[in-house]
Amino acid sequence: MQLKEDTYYKRRMNSSYITSVISITLVLFTLGFLGLLVIHAKTLSDYIKENIGFEVIIKPGVKEAEIIHLQKQLDTRPYVKSTDYITRKEAVRRLKAALGADFVDFMGNDENPLLPSIDVRFNARWANNDSIQKIEQTILANSYVKEVYYQKSLVQVINKNLRKISLVLLGLSALLLVIATALINNTIRLSIYSKRFIIKSMQLVGATKSFIRRPFIFKGILHGVYSAFFALLLLSILILVARENIPELALLEKNDLIAALYLFVLLLGMALSGISTRFAVNRFLSVDTDKLYF
Numbered sequence: 001m002q003l004k005e006d007t008y009y010k011r012r013m014n015s016s017y018i019t020s021v022i023s024i025t026l027v028l029f030t031l032g033f034l035g036l037l038v039i040h041a042k043t044l045s046d047y048i049k050e051n052i053g054f055e056v057i058i059k060p061g062v063k064e065a066e067i068i069h070l071q072k073q074l075d076t077r078p079y080v081k082s083t084d085y086i087t088r089k090e091a092v093r094r095l096k097a098a099l100g101a102d103f104v105d106f107m108g109n110d111e112n113p114l115l116p117s118i119d120v121r122f123n124a125r126w127a128n129n130d131s132i133q134k135i136e137q138t139i140l141a142n143s144y145v146k147e148v149y150y151q152k153s154l155v156q157v158i159n160k161n162l163r164k165i166s167l168v169l170l171g172l173s174a175l176l177l178v179i180a181t182a183l184i185n186n187t188i189r190l191s192i193y194s195k196r197f198i199i200k201s202m203q204l205v206g207a208t209k210s211f212i213r214r215p216f217i218f219k220g221i222l223h224g225v226y227s228a229f230f231a232l233l234l235l236s237i238l239i240l241v242a243r244e245n246i247p248e249l250a251l252l253e254k255n256d257l258i259a260a261l262y263l264f265v266l267l268l269g270m271a272l273s274g275i276s277t278r279f280a281v282n283r284f285l286s287v288d289t290d291k292l293y294f
Contacts, residue, residue, distance in 0.1 A: 019187070019191070020187050020188060020190075020191040020223055021223050021226050021227050021230070023183065023184070023187040024184050024187060024223065024224065024227035024269060024272075024273060025226075025227040025228075025230040025231050025234075026231075027180045027183050027184055028180075028227055028228055028231035028265050028268065028269050029230075029231040029234045029235060030176065030180065031176060031177065031180050031265065031268070032231055032232065032235045032261065032262075032265045033235065033238070034169075034172065034173055034176055035173075035261045035264070035265070036235065036238075036239070036258075036261065037169065038169050038173060039254065039257045039258065039261060040253070041165060041166075041169055042257075043253070043254055043257075045124070045162050045165075045166070046124035048158060048162065049122070049124040049127035049158070049159075049162070050081050050121055050122065050123065050124050050127065051121065052121070052122060052127045052132075052150075052155055052158065053119060053120045053121040053122055053150065054120055054132070054136070054148050054149055054150030055086075055117050055118070055119055055120075055148070055149045055150065056070075056074075056117055056118040056119075056120060056139055056145055056148055057115055057117050057145070057146045057147045057148070057149060058070075058115055058116045058117060058118070058144055058145065058146060059115070059143075059144055059145065059146040060115060060146075062116075062144045064087075064116075066144060067085060067116055067118070067144065068085065070118065070142065070144055070145075071083050071085050071118050074118065074120060074139075078123070078126075079122055079123055079126035079131065079135055080120055080121070080122065080123070081121045081122055081123045082120075082121045083118050083119065083120050083121070084118070084119040085116070085118055086116060086117045086118065086119060087116055088114050088115065088116050091114040091115075091116070091117065092114055095114070115146065120139075122135075127155075127159075128155075128159055129152075129155060129156055129159060132150070132155060136148045136150075180272075181272060184272045184273065184276055185272075185276040185279070185280075188220060188273065188276040188277050188280055189276070189279075189280045189283075191280075192216065192277065192280035192281055192283075195216075199212055199216075199281060209282075212281065213278060213281050213282070216277050216278075216281045217274050217277050217278050217281070219277070220273040220274050220276065220277030220278075221270050221273055221274040221277075223273050224269035224270040224271070224272065224273030224274065225266070225269065225270060227269050227273070228265050228266040228268075228269035228270070229266075231265060231269070232262055232265060232266070235262075235265075239253075239258075
């Protein structure tokens, strides 16, 4: 009879452990998935911003060597990601490709009316309205520059929409983190609840609180590691499936950020499991014996 009871309680405890690990795994996977969305959204945002730039129109009569020198000066600026020198011939070729006709011949002018220019692309953190206006004034101060052209309204719209998306993702991340913490805490409390009599028995025979807590916290952290491992395994499968079906996503992936996300999920699983276990055990260490039955 005693053997059957021991087997029954052992089965219940194992079932409780498995349920706890599965629940924490699903929560961590959800957080990791949201983290992937945030990373890809950030990378896409940087990609869009780094394609924002303007065209520096050079004055007539400026020598090519002076234009190249100006380009090299721009390349050294911290706000510049890349530059591209557009000669007068290259400008004609591009306009021909865009219009599908030789506009120079159409105008009946043998001389190329287009001016050379330098296409400037910004680093992502500089691609906002205030910074671009300051950069524009700095470049216009150069004696070789005739004008600076960029679509101000487009820059404003892009930054406004990206800011809205960032706020939504940030709010969603914070909300989901709170929900995840509550779910993991409740899951672990239910798991510890099934061992409340063991905890109280150890306390009644003279075991100190730290001695009782230590194995539970260790096991909780271990469950957090298991849960994080399974969650990361699911995330890795998700990434592989996404790469096969949407190859373009590879352009948005940054391995260092994904590695940081994996580490965050692992540490979060360990921390939340360990802390929640400590609080749950403390609760039953402080409760009266009579209340254990309610």
